Amino acid sequence: MIKELIIDLSPNGATIALLQDKQLVELHKEQTTNNYTVGDIYLGKIKKIMPGLNAAFVDVGYEKDAFLHYLDLGPQVKSLLKLTKQVRSGGYQSKLLDNFKLEADINKGGKISEVFTKGQVIPVQIAKEPISTKGPRLSADLSIAGRYVVLVPFSEVISISKKIKSNTERNRLRKVIESIKPKHFGVIIRTVSEGKGVTEMQKDLLDLIAKWEILITKLPSVEPSKKILGEIDRTSTLLRDLLNSDFQNIYLNDSAMHEEVRSYVRDISPDLENIVRLHKHREPIFEHHGIEKQIKGAFGKTVNLAGGAYLVIEHTEALHVIDVNSGNRTANKENQEENAFQVNKEAAREIARQLRLRDMGGIVVIDFIDMHKPANRKELFDYLRAEMSHDRAKHTILPPSKFGLVQITRQRVRPEMNIVTSELCPTCHGTGAIRPTILLLDDIENNFNYILVEQNEKNITLCVHPYIEAYIKKGLFNIQMKWYFKYKQWIKVKTNPSYQITEFRFFSAKDEEIKL
Structure with a gap:
């Protein structure tokens, strides 16, 4: 690949x-x-505690308060609060945690009112960017990500990616990190670390420790609701x-x-x-x-597939719905099941791509074409899982229901990519009516008077539809030559096949469009 x-x-x-x-x-x-990218760390200020939700609303400078749930606090949130208080009061001078005494882990089933009081300040990390009408989603379980490892303060745990299968390699990586990690810092070893040497791992870890030291250095002076440490x-x-x-x-x-x-x-x-x-x-x-061209073809309500089938993608506030249609792909009764299976496989591959491309999150419901053979339904499900395995976002795929629907939940951390593929007609501007074609040259010359005479532009280029260019250049003493004598300078004429028949634009000597 x-x-x-x-x-x-x-x-x-x-x-x-x-x-x-x-x-x-x-x-x-x-x-x-x-300013609110996943991974950014802000000094949040508790604005409101909601016992019913077991959550708090936190001011991080966004127009709407950010949301922090009890389950996103992390077990060592009391250690983070203690460190923040000591550093901001000048009672803790070290940049690392060697001399810091950790607090006990919080109770997993506890209440947020036991941890926070209104007006309290705490460093928080953006877990989800602002989406639609919602403010950012926060986490107080801080982590700083590098290429090979992730640094987790207030922890001693070394975790290794499950994708690294070799026990020998897992033990080697664990020993490497144990020998170089600082006290009271946990480390998550990423998949890409497989086969890497001590030097590369140490450099990456030292870079992350340097970022932590920047955070501690800035913590005493930063104002509440301001950014402390930005993600790259x-x-x-x-x-x-x-x-x-x-x-x-x-x-x-x-x-x-x-x-x-x-x-x-x-x-x-x-x-x-x-x-x-x-x-x-x-x-x-x-x-x-x-x-x-790919963007124009891939976004929009209808997505065409190579074999003549197509997808219809609809979005609501609660979920996304994808309908698979066979389109003009015909089949007789004998191979109808096989035809449906092939269309569904083709659709599954495109759906996996569309979820990544549009970054669609939340609940996705897919209505595949009905298939009667259980073996085909299972193979389609396995095929969809294999195609989705390339997706870095966390996701769960449920087997087809008895109605033939497949449900997917996919992690959503930032707004969905939404691109408008339909274009406003440049000729009629959406009205459905155009200027009389007989007046086209008059319109062009009126603009020449403004650009060449009033604005005193030199060496301009007129860009038009190929038919209009042929008309302007037709004959020995053509319209272009007449313009030369009239305006005392040669006006270049270029074509653009994508233009509408009466569309024209002007470009300066620096090839920049002249806005009229």
Whole structure:
């Protein structure tokens, strides 16, 4: 499997596309205005305690108070409260926890009123970004993630990813971490650590300890509801979690970010530094790699499949519903069961991709085409599970019900990716009526008078539909030549087949569109 990462940087943020064998499987948008990213740590202030919910509402600076449930406090929340109080009062000077006395774990079935009082401050971590009308979901069980390990304060436990199967390797990794981890810090060893040496593991752990020291340093002076420690940006997070030898290319369209990503890859995986490439074509990066077309085809209510079948995807506040339709794929009675099975398998593969692509979370109900053979239903279920195994989000898939419905719950930590694929007609602007075509050249010349005469622009380009370009250039003494004599400068005429017949745009000498 060949993976590629395409990063489109714009003034509003970055759009990141993950491709597997040239097919778009994940799309992430990182806005420069988004201050509430999963993993960020804030100094929260308890605003309201809700005994009925066994939860608290916490002020972290968002327009709506964030939600912190008792089950998300973590067993050592009293140690965190004690450390926060001591550090902010100047009573604890060390940056690590060597001299810190841990408090007893809280009772799993306890009440939140036993832990918090109104107005209390505590460091909290964003567990879910603000979604729809809800504020962020918080956790007080802090952790700082690295490439190979995750650092967990107030713990002594070393956990190892279940995906590392070899007992010999598990024992080796445990001994490596035991020899280098500081006191009162737990460590989660990630899957990517398999086969890594002491030097790489130690460097990653030291980087995380340095972040913890930054948190302790900033804690005395930071104001309540302000950020203490920020997670790395989405691009670096994806590289940290996904980068392996399967990656063939990482393309970026910004030279400054190209150097940053190259430097980051050099630090975490030096042998892959050369796969980071700068996009130098004039064509936009997403169009050049065929991503724009895939986005238009993959988002929307109806998603067409290769064999003529299609999916209908509907969203509600409570759940997502996906209906599988065979479309124009016909079959006689003899092979109707086999046809339904093949359509369902094709749909299952696309559904697994759609869940990742749109980052759909919560409850998903899928209505597959009815099949009568139990063996086919079981094989479809196994096939869907295999396709979903590539999804990094936590999910649970239930076997088909007696009505043929498959239910999936999928972890939701950030808002669903929603892209509008329908476009407003650039000619009629949604009215259904267009300007008379006989006035098209008059409209173009009126704009020439403004751009060339009033604005004094030079070396402009007119971009039109190919039919209009042919009409403008027809003959020896054509319309383009007449413009040359009239405006005393040559006006270049280019075509764009995607334009409507009466659509036209103007571009400056720097190839920037002139807004009218």
